[in-house]
Amino acid sequence: MSDEDEIILSELNDEDLVAQMFDDLYDGMKEEIEESVNILLSRDWAPYRILTEALVGGMTIVGHDFRDGILFVPEVLLAANAMKGGMFILKPLLAETGAPQVGKMVIGTVKGDIHDIGKNLVGMMMEGAGFEVIDLGINNAVESYLEALEAESADILGMSALLTTTMPYMKVVIDTLIEKGIRDDYIVLVGGAPLNEEFGKAIGADAYCRDAAVAVETAKTFVARKHNQSGATA
């Protein structure tokens, strides 16, 4: 490619720059995304606007193309890595600038399981949607979930598993919440490759989420319902 063909991000107007960010996210170009985020910040874009219009907007396209079989796992991971670069810049600024806070989620992979790709994608997209996410990482025992839920006053518990042998542990966590009389204090969302809706219902989760986009929409719906219920009973 000649020099004339190279795109100078800083020379693009806002609309073209956001369109270019969609392309760069799609292609997993982390450094370009970081540069574009900084350009938009320098043009006085609010961090929350950059997050929603540029990063989440771009990742939504990636999510749709993954769902439709156009993109595959490696491409989604590279796109997520690029978004992570942008998020790293924006995250400290979001709180400072009073970005809306939709709710708080504690998320983690269950005990005996070290797989976190899906969980990480969900966490990132939830943050993109305005949720505060407390990520407990992998291999979490029930105590770890309970401590975090209480300490963080979370609205949502998200559990992930990739293995058929580890997914039943989600029921252990939910049963413990029931035993302690706190099950209804939280929205419980579950996900992972071997799970399905039937399993989610059988273990007493509020919903099974097949992908990160569904997790975000489900979380928004349940949080809105919870707020409406609290309003009605206040």
Place this chain on the structure above:
Amino acid sequence: MIPAADPKAGRILLLACGALAREILAVNQANGLDHLDLQCLPAIYHNHPEKIVPAVRDAVAKYRGSYAKIFVVYADCGTGGQLETACRDLGVEMLAGPHCYSFFEGNAAFAANDEITAFYLTDFLVRQFDSFVWEPLGFAKYPAKFDVLRDMYFGHYTKLVYQAQTDDPSLTQLAETYAGRLQLPFERRFTGYGDLETELTGLT
């Protein structure tokens, strides 16, 4: 007129994962299991567990009229219990255990090991490493992004365990090379055919 005898009468069909074909034939040959026929589903379903249950249902429907019995040579294999449910519905038996790594090692021994940070390769996966691991994970297509992808996929793994079904130094050498490519310490563990052999030899 006397009807012709059904050539499949008394025979058992093994409806198997293609990734087990070589091992099943070896077990059958070593044990003289001449009453077992083999029909395989595509091995690549190893990477797409969601395709296993519908394919097993279709294959059982196709072959059940021709055999005295069908045995499904899959463990759960990432179907989240759905294969077990399907086999119960269909009235056919299947292998016990969560996956091939477990039944090759022996389900009881594998569970006792509780080795959650090990990435496993079998003889089959060593032979087919590029098409079942390297390429699907994007390492071939995105060599410049190797470190990013490697950390995302394998960041929590602490070793690669080659579960050897056979004593083949060339496979061991390959497996060790692949461990190096994935930047994981290498361990070879001879398993033989484990519970696969026990189950197949018990089929009557």
